[in-house]
Amino acid sequence: GGPNGNAYDSQGRLYTCEFRQRRVTRTSKNGKVEILAARFQGKRLNAPNDIVVRRDGQVYFTDPAFGNQEDTRELDFFGVYHITPKGDLELAAKWKTRPNGVTLSPNGRVLYVADSDARCIRAYDLDRAGAVSNERVVIDQIPGVPDGIRTDEKGNLYVAAKTVCIYSPEAKLLGTIELSETPSNVSFGDGDLESLFITARTSVYRVRMGVKGASQN
Structure with a gap:
């Protein structure tokens, strides 16, 4: 299906953005695959790219x-979507x-999203039910095109762009990780x-x- 972004939930199930099939799937430990999202209001999704799962599902x-x-x-339009624990798809x-x-x-109270065109990071507040509010730009003028992002336990944000840029929760650039090629994604493991793994x-x-x-989780 052209897998791109992946994430696990607290039950060890794997969530995958399949950009070629234009859908989001969930694979259980026994190998069962469920389609969680493929259409919004009757129209096919564009090309799901990256995904994250909060502790509460x-x-x-x-x-x-x-x-x-x-x-x-x-x-x-392009979208940021929310799938509730009951399986409802919301824009x-x-x-x-x-x-x-x-x-x-x-x-788990703030959602960060990389904006590849505006070269910035946008943030949203999340309530207990998972609803988003208060969209704002928290980091701008990122060198290169921001792609994959992750946070550490201190709230620092790691952005794969021209290099891997590391920002504090206050949006101060703390440092960079220079590579011989352009990074596309980051994940701790x-x-x-x-250990930060960089693709x-x-x-x-x-x-x-x-x-x-x-x-x-």
Whole structure:
């Protein structure tokens, strides 16, 4: 299905954005695959890109369109979507620019979304029911095109763009991780969650950070 963004929930189920099939699926440990989202108001999604799952089962994903995906669009907007624990699909935010990477603050109260066209990071407040409010730009003038994003346990935000840029919760640039190729996504891993894995065009990099990634589950 052309898998792109992936995320696990607290039950170990894998959520996948399948951009070629234009849908979001969930795969259980036994291999059963469920389609969670494929259409909004009767029209096919553009090309689901990245996804995150909150501890309580709220799911958020981005739906941009890149390249030849533009030619087959049925929706006249790009979207950030919310799937409730009951399986209802809601449009959380309608965009004119293309949303890309998505992640949560460590406490699950803020949703961050990378805006690839405006080269910024937008944020939304989340309530207990998972509803979004208070859209705002929290980081702008990012060097390069922001793609995948993640937070660590301190609330710092890691942005894959021209390089990997690390920002404090107050949007101060703390540093960068320079690579020989352009990064596309970032994720914390290893048993202690202190390794940052970085995907790029031809390689996957691993950097020990000395700080744990934010655990969403």
